[in-house]
Amino acid sequence: MTRFLLLLLLGFFVVGSGSRAEASDPIVIRFSHVVSEQAPKGVGALRFKELAEARLPGRVQVEVYPSSRKFTDEEVVPALLFGDVELAAPSMVILRGYAPALQVYELPFLFKDVAHIRRFQAGPTGQMLLNSMLPRGIRGLGYWDGGMRVLSANKPLHSPADASGLMFRTESSQIFQRAYDRIGVVTLPLPFRLLADAIRDGLVDGQENSWPNIYTRGIHKLHRYYTPLHHTFLGYMVIANDDFWTRLPADVRPVLEEILAEVTREVNELARQEAETLAQKAASEAEIEVLPLNENELAEWRSAFTPVWREFEPVIGADVIEAAVAAEGAAR
Numbered sequence: 334m335t336r337f338l339l340l341l342l343l344g345f346f347v348v349g350s351g352s353r354a355e356a357s358d359p360i361v362i363r364f365s366h367v368v369s370e371q372a373p374k375g376v377g378a379l380r381f382k383e384l385a386e387a388r389l390p391g392r393v394q395v396e397v398y399p400s401s402r403k404f405t406d407e408e409v410v411p412a413l414l415f416g417d418v419e420l421a422a423p424s425m426v427i428l429r430g431y432a433p434a435l436q437v438y439e440l441p442f443l444f445k446d447v448a449h450i451r452r453f454q455a456g457p458t459g460q461m462l463l464n465s466m467l468p469r470g471i472r473g474l475g476y477w478d479g480g481m482r483v484l485s486a487n488k489p490l491h492s493p494a495d496a497s498g499l500m501f502r503t504e505s506s507q508i509f510q511r512a513y514d515r516i517g518v519v520t521l522p523l524p525f526r527l528l529a530d531a532i533r534d535g536l537v538d539g540q541e542n543s544w545p546n547i548y549t550r551g552i553h554k555l556h557r558y559y560t561p562l563h564h565t566f567l568g569y570m571v572i573a574n575d576d577f578w579t580r581l582p583a584d585v586r587p588v589l590e591e592i593l594a595e596v597t598r599e600v601n602e603l604a605r606q607e608a609e610t611l612a613q614k615a616a617s618e619a620e621i622e623v624l625p626l627n628e629n630e631l632a633e634w635r636s637a638f639t640p641v642w643r644e645f646e647p648v649i650g651a652d653v654i655e656a657a658v659a660a661e662g663a664a665r
Contacts, residue, residue: 365403367525370548374422375399377600384592401526411415413574422569426504432465434653439508441468441564441638449661450566458656473573476595478604480543485556491630499538502528512638543567544611555614559623560635570605
């Protein structure tokens with residue numbers, strides 16, 4: 334055998350062996366999120382990893398990156414589109430640039446409670462919104478609850494007038510900004526990972542978030558007063574790069590979808606439980622006061638915030654807002 338043929342055969346075996354090795358390598362799914370591993374979303378990401386690797390042994394490997402270790406919510410969608418991660422669960426506020434109608438979830442006092450939101454999400458409009466980013470290459474796989482938002486500061490906030498002149502950290506939302514503008518509050522959009530330091534450094538006076546995020550980030554040790562305004566819902570959407578997801582093997586994708594449906598139920602039940610218990614747990618660890626609002630106080634906040642519905646109706650779509658109202662009979 335000539336030396337040329339020998340080298341050619343060796344090259345064939347090397348290439349052939351490499352192809353077989355690559356074919357047997359597990360599918361790596363990188364899952365990035367911004368909350369702690371103890372928050373419901375963090376628990377859900379780890380549960381997805383556990384079930385995926387148990388039910389698809391050797392076929393799937395899940396790498397979870399919590400607490401913005403890989404990307405912030407603001408960074409993760411472009412990263413997903415560029416293939417730097419395969420799964421994420423950002424706040425739906427972040428997704429408005431890819432589907433403006435998703436801003437329906439930001440409208441203050443539109444949703445009465447989480448049960449109202451679930452009915453809307455399960456209906457045709459909610460499912461349409463889940464799939465609304467497919468033309469942009471983003472596949473919505475499920476809605477994860479974070480809880481209704483609570484206000485906190487180092488002064489009692491019973492009425493909008495109490496908040497006037499303060500600076501609040503919020504998510505980067507035009508709706509939130511306009512609502513707070515109406516009551517004289519300056520908003521500072523910051524990544525969630527920077528919130529605790531912003532409070533310690535006096536950069537912000539107040540913030541709004543759900544109890545799971547407040548507790549797991551230690552915000553309850555930084556602010557004294559908490560107003561359960563429940564004006565907006567902190568919701569997440571589990572998303573995937575659509576090209577990656579549709580190219581998954583036919584015996585893998587249905588299993589992962591089944592796991593995600595199972596984990597979604599677990600995350601949402603955990604979020605419901607923690608919304609009920611973490612306020613008491615926070616109070617047992619720090620000197621905080623929770624300030625329930627009476628009907629007159631709540632009416633003041635509604636009157637101040639709800640005019641933004643009309644302002645953003647052309648962007649969101651009147652039909653989307655009407656479907657949300659119809660899900661529970663909320664009044665404009």
